[in-house]
Amino acid sequence: MTLLDVRDYGKTFHIHHLGRTISVFANLNFTLSAGQFLLVSGANGAGKSTLLRCLYRSYLPTNGEALYHSQHGTIDLARAADADILLLRQEEIGMVSQFLRPRPRVSALELVAEPLLTTMPHPEAQAQAAAMLDNFGLKRELWDAYPTTFSGGEQQKVNLARALIAPRRLLLLDEPTASLDVATRDSLAARIAELKAQGVALIGVFHHPEDVADVIDDTIIIETQDSLDGVLEDLIG
Amino acid sequence: MLNPPQINKRVPLVSARQLNKSYGRLAAVRNVDIEAYSGEVLGVVGESGSGKSTVLRLLNLEEAVDSGSYSLDIDDLRGKNLFDLDRFDRRAVQVHHIGIVYQNPHLGLRMRYSSSGNVAERLLITGERTFATLREKSRDALSASEFPLDRMDDPPRVLSGGMQQRVQLAKAIALKPRLLLLDEPTTGLDVSIQATVLDTLKRIQRQREITMIIVSHDLGVIRTLADRVMVMRNGRVVEQGLTDQILEDPQDPYTQQLVHAKL
Numbered sequence: 001m002t003l004l005d006v007r008d009y010g011k012t013f014h015i016h017h018l019g020r021t022i023s024v025f026a027n028l029n030f031t032l033s034a035g036q037f038l039l040v041s042g043a044n045g046a047g048k049s050t051l052l053r054c055l056y057r058s059y060l061p062t063n064g065e066a067l068y069h070s071q072h073g074t075i076d077l078a079r080a081a082d083a084d085i086l087l088l089r090q091e092e093i094g095m096v097s098q099f100l101r102p103r104p105r106v107s108a109l110e111l112v113a114e115p116l117l118t119t120m121p122h123p124e125a126q127a128q129a130a131a132m133l134d135n136f137g138l139k140r141e142l143w144d145a146y147p148t149t150f151s152g153g154e155q156q157k158v159n160l161a162r163a164l165i166a167p168r169r170l171l172l173l174d175e176p177t178a179s180l181d182v183a184t185r186d187s188l189a190a191r192i193a194e195l196k197a198q199g200v201a202l203i204g205v206f207h208h209p210e211d212v213a214d215v216i217d218d219t220i221i222i223e224t225q226d227s228l229d230g231v232l233e234d235l236i237g
Numbered sequence: 238m239l240n241p242p243q244i245n246k247r248v249p250l251v252s253a254r255q256l257n258k259s260y261g262r263l264a265a266v267r268n269v270d271i272e273a274y275s276g277e278v279l280g281v282v283g284e285s286g287s288g289k290s291t292v293l294r295l296l297n298l299e300e301a302v303d304s305g306s307y308s309l310d311i312d313d314l315r316g317k318n319l320f321d322l323d324r325f326d327r328r329a330v331q332v333h334h335i336g337i338v339y340q341n342p343h344l345g346l347r348m349r350y351s352s353s354g355n356v357a358e359r360l361l362i363t364g365e366r367t368f369a370t371l372r373e374k375s376r377d378a379l380s381a382s383e384f385p386l387d388r389m390d391d392p393p394r395v396l397s398g399g400m401q402q403r404v405q406l407a408k409a410i411a412l413k414p415r416l417l418l419l420d421e422p423t424t425g426l427d428v429s430i431q432a433t434v435l436d437t438l439k440r441i442q443r444q445r446e447i448t449m450i451i452v453s454h455d456l457g458v459i460r461t462l463a464d465r466v467m468v469m470r471n472g473r474v475v476e477q478g479l480t481d482q483i484l485e486d487p488q489d490p491y492t493q494q495l496v497h498a499k500l
Contacts, residue, residue, distance in 0.1 A: 016490035017497075057479060059486040072244035081242040082465055082479050083274065088244075103439075103461075104432045117443065 003201045004032040010063035024050045034199045042222035048205040052172045056095045094168040096176045100159035102147035109143045115166040132161040152179040173204035185211045250275045250448045256305035265291045267472040276446040280463030288472040289452045336409030340421035342401035348394040352404045359411045378411040383437045399430035419451040
């Protein structure tokens with residue numbers, strides 16, 4: 001069952017105060033089915049993360065369409081109303097980025113349970129959060145502590161647990177293994193296999209694709225238009 | 238241009254159309270449209286004089302509009318232009334359905350009354366007269382805004398800035414309004430205090446399915462709280478979108494400048 005049809009997809013940034021236009025990728029075409037894991041590959045700065053952010057709509061794509069077959073009907077993610085995107089982010093589409101945004105006074109367990117609170121009672125959400133943290137190997141004594149004080153690796157475990165806890169139909173993974181130890185990378189690969197078996201579709205950018213080699217179904221290669229290396233960080237922040 | 242909503246079939250709680258307001262020759266708000274859904278947080282950003290606080294005062298029915306319509310999707314109000322209501326009905330909508338927190342606690346609180354008294358005052362307006370009930374409901378509201386209850390009889394003037402904002406918040410939510418308006422609620426607070434107040438707001442928003450419209454020039458506050466953002470300049474909306482999109486991929490030259498200057 002096809003979940004996503006991406007056609008003639010392209011992204012161009014216009015940096016007004018410099019009068020600059022940066023074309024990141026253009027004429028991208030691919031389809032994704034339920035239960036499939038698609039790896040996005042390409043040189044550094046080719047725009048791999050940009051593609052994920054366009055699909056999640058953190059960036060506005062410039063050209064083409066991304067037809068997503070949601071449970072509410074088919075919708076073009078490239079032009080969907082903000083209210084529709086918010087609904088899909090709540091129910092169907094998840095993004096796993098490299099970084100956690102911990103909040104003061106919120107424990108690891110609470111942070112992970114949070115995405116479930118709209119759909120189930122608090123104790124049940126906490127129980128699932130505990131299982132998820134256990135799965136990614138966060139030490140029990142840290143569950144009630146505040147992630148603001150955690151190391152990079154520990155924060156990343158919380159981040160993964162939080163991002164992967166709520167059921168989703170489409171998951172976008174943006175270099176989620178960056179600061180992980182081997183054991184956690186293995187748990188992530190196992191979790192991806194489990195999600196695929198449940199019919200979840202995934203698109204991922206990985207710095208070390210060998211971490212997830214066994215679960216990759218297909219690869220798309222993004223060819224460099226204008227390299228983004230360092231440019232966006234400098235210009236857009 | 239984006240498509241109209243297609244799969245989200247809900248009716249927005251707040252719909253304001255073509256709001257205009259001038260002060261003499263100064264056009265403070267020009268052709269502003271606002272929609273916000275139940276349980277949603279809408280951020281309004283812009284520099285001083287952009288018209289963002291005026292928009293909030295119009296939505297709080299504090300000021301007369303020059304032209305425009307404003308409705309709330311609430312049973313007895315559906316389809317009514319709230320700007321057309323008489324003084325008494327307007328006051329009733331303000332009291333029952335809208336809460337507001339100002340940047341300056343002096344605007345929202347009586348500094349010499351007790352904190353619980355400030356909250357109880359809101360309840361008195363609705364005709365509640367039983368002391369025990371007033372006390373209990375005030376306590377509930379103060380507790381929801383995470384105010385330390387052992388200080389509920391202290392007057393706001395002896396409290397810290399963060400605590401004063403919590404009293405304002407308790408007063409604003411005491412009658413469980415559907416709409417909460419926040420005008421720079423954490424501006425001027427220490428960064429660590431600001432974070433805990435924002436956290437309280439987030440918790441209240443989630444637990445009560447309340448709609449929040451928050452005006453701030455602080456993009457960090459907006460990033461923490463808002464689902465969507467409206468960017469205002471010279472009384473007009475120059476751009477609006479999902480919070481992450483506005484902050485990470487702003488389209489308008491002015492928004493690019495604003496985001497670039499602040500991050």
